[in-house]
Amino acid sequence: MRAIIKKNINGWIIVDKQAGITSRQVVTKISKILNLKKVGHGGTLDPLATGILPIAIGEATKVISLVQSKEKKYAFIIKWGVSTETDDSEGKVLEISKARPTHKEITSILNCFIGNVFQKPPLYSAIKINGQRSYKLARQKIEIEHKLRKIKVYNLTLKKIIDVNSAEFEVTCGKGTYVRSLARDIAEKLNTKGHIISLRRLSVGTFDEKDTIFIDFSKEIIHSPSVLEKLLPIETVLDDIPALVLNEIEARQVKQGQKIKFESLQFIKNFELKYPNYNAFEKICAICDKKLIALIKIEDGKVKPARIINF
Secondary structure (H helix, E strand, O other): OOOOOOOOOOEEEEEEEOOOOOHHHHHHHHHHHHOOOOEEEOOOOOOOOEEEEEEEEHHHHHHHHHHHOOOEEEEEEEEEOEEEOOOEOOOOEEEEOOOOOOHHHHHHHHHHHOEEEEEOOOOOOOOEEOOEEHHHHHHOOOOOOOOOEEEEEEEEEEEEEEEOOEEEEEEEEOOOOOHHHHHHHHHHHOOOOEEEEEEEEEEEOOEEHHHEEOOOOOOOOOOHHHHHOOOEOHHHHHOOOOEEEOOHHHHHHHHOOOOEEHHHOOOHHHHHHHOOOHHHOOOEEEEEOOEEEEEEEEEOOEEEEEEEOOO
16 A cells, blocks of 8 residues: 555545455555545444445544434345344354245334334344444353334335345434344245345445545555545535534634633524524534534533534
């Protein structure tokens, strides 16, 4: 790999992740290519999975949590009749069923999984139990039991019946949803067993396939300019978050970590007219001269800096 010297790189690289590599490995390799330490990702993809993996560079790492909370869309294929330890094709077979659902049976149960539903995460997941990753405990054959988690599924559709043993689906869901668990639960609802044999993330928030670059990590040398050719600005992920405009003096105070009386802000009226429900947002963008300078909170009548962005 060829490292570059330039350090002041901030923004998003949207990688079309290939199968067989972990999200952490993608981060590590890009960090080496760009010779940068501040690199992170906006939501784990399983090694089996392909598709949209937002990579945060530099100061963009400070808004990763905002990307992780956005809606995500996946296409996935369920193989009927077999359950596995990992709920995908990489795990050992647990149970076998001869039952195969029909098109009508599948479509009749999908509404059960739409809305606010409860889901049990897979045993092979990165969830921590008493400080240890669930998948590490599972590999050691330590018995664990995950609690049900509330998730949000916005849409779930059957795209096509591939053959008697498999079908393709598409789901739009919120933070914390495990598609492997969804596939397992769909099969159980249909009185059979099932696991994922293909999983592709189609979008994360406004990021989709048009934004992606494909990096062949099997190559020994990867040139940094090709990695940066579709670098997106930090602000790309903030379109749905209220933006509070500050003057230079106010911006300086915020960047110094100071609290400011909300009612004293110069552009407060414009902000309240544009965002009458701003109190519903946990974080708000602070903008000066059309540039993001911080994520802030408005509490007790004061503007409080939460994350300061340094360019």
